[in-house]
Amino acid sequence: MQPLLSAKDLYVRYGAVEAVRGVSFELQQGEIVALLGANGAGKSSIMNAITGLVPTASGQVMFDGKDITGSAPESLAPAGLTLSPEGRRVFGTLSVADNLRMGAFALTDKDAISAAWDRVYDLFPILRERKDQYAGTLSGGQQQMLAVGRALMSNPRVLLLDEPSLGLAPLIVDQIFDLILKLRDQGVTLLVVEQNVAKTLQVADRAYVLVSGEVVEQGKPSQLSESGTMQDAYLGAN
Template sequence: MRGIDFAIHQGEIVTFLGANGAGKSSTMNALAGLVPVAGGTVHFADEDITDLVSERLAPMGLTLAPEGRRVFGGLTVEENLRMGAYTVRDAERQAAAWDMVYDLFPILHERRRQFAGTMSGGQQQMLAIGRALMSGPRLLMLDEPSLGLAPKIVGQIFDLIALLRERKVTLGIVEQNVAMALEVADRGYVMAGGRIVAEGPAQELRQTDRLRAAYLGED
């Protein structure tokens, strides 16, 4: 990543687009404190979080649902969700998080005693997002939420993102499905070669040549 500059404002859905290797996931991992920041600064809720690690960031409200789901296969659905809420000490907040997640994902309540490793890919993705929501994030980052899912399930995931918008959840989304990402996003950034090469409202990005060029590897 070199010289990138971007912002995600409260209540927005912002998508990061680009071909494989463009730097999208690296950006998310740096924001979440999973990889060190080599230069520059990262600010979140008016605080400099540049050098903070993920275990410090989660209680502050910055949460990542990683690429590949990464649920704990040997734990039940309910136990996975509890892991997402481990930083929440307030009983009322925890209760509200359980209610929201089970309301958004009825299948998770239905299968709360099932081992996560035995669930379908789509159900595991719902669990990964639900687990991230259990902390009550101020900013939820989703890294490739539709990756490897059947088209029908992809539609369900983006329906869920639309529901999160209604609940005023602030979202940063890395996504290969350009059309659906721009359908739900307010704004977007197009990345190529570790740089941001285009940005703007989602509607405008649909029409820019920079989006096509980024995916085709053109200058």
């Protein structure tokens, strides 16, 4: 079966530094796939390369049978691929509703836009309650919900989640991982970068472990939990 999203021999460089070195992975439709590894392992660089936010030095990214390597970021949401970035990056001086509206720029059909609003507000009732509030005044957990909601406004087939639980209280972390499962049940395919390994392995179908920009192991969560590679990745990576 052809993967919905894949990368082959992906390299990302920042000057003389190779942040990603020959990474290959794939997602089948309906999967939750995780990229795991310590800080500096190259996870966010992979996400940014997929979405065209940083240039790809070499390699290929395929989405839905098409080569999207080096595509402009704004071209990907209309195609069905969106990113919820690390650090949330909401527009603090805009309202919650205006932040969400920016996520729907790829939609032109009024019914589709209306359905997107309903979906996001059903997933995050607090955003409906605070739709007129400035995003910068929300709590960290609410800003994360807003960042995910904004990415969902274009009705993506694949959602990239970069550190969705970073810096959040344990109760909110549980809600974020429940959301990941709910989105998969709604037909969204997810690529997740996360530092919370235990929680991630509870929801992921498969995972890739990275050390210093390279994939050192891949497999199902049950296989990786029993492997010493995971511990080495977090204790020994640069």
